[in-house]
Amino acid sequence: MTLRDPGxxxxxxxxxxxxxxxxxxxFGLLCFRGxxxxxxLFYGVSALISGVALTAMLAGWHQxxxxxxxxxxxxxxxxxxxxxxxxxxxx
Numbered sequence: 113m114t115l116r117d118p119g120x121x122x123x124x125x126x127x128x129x130x131x132x133x134x135x136x137x138x139f140g141l142l143c144f145r146g147x148x149x150x151x152x153l154f155y156g157v158s159a160l161i162s163g164v165a166l167t168a169m170l171a172g173w174h175q176x177x178x179x180x181x182x183x184x185x186x187x188x189x190x191x192x193x194x195x196x197x198x199x200x201x202x203x
Contacts, residue, residue, distance in 0.1 A: 129173070136166050144195060148202040163191075 140162035147155035167188055 129169070133166060133169055136162055136169070140166060144199075145202075148199050 140159050143155045143159035143162060146152060147159055170187075
């Protein structure tokens with residue numbers, strides 16, 4: 113029986129997910145900036161939703177690659193603290 117050669121498909125898939133995560137992060141940060149500057153609830157809700165989606169993507173990535181979920185939780189708390197401090201500075 114011959115071994116199946118996956119070719120470049122795994123690399124293309126990984127790159128596509130990283131581009132998606134990058135664009136979602138950028139969108140969330142822009143919405144967060146809009147919320148800090150204008151105080152518009154739409155921006156705040158959009159930033160929150162994109163943050164939750166990004167956290168879910170990172171959780172799935174950590175689970176597929178066998179990493180511990182605790183590191184993701186600590187990372188998420190760090191990002192939230194950073195965003196809170198940025199909000200205080202920009203206000």
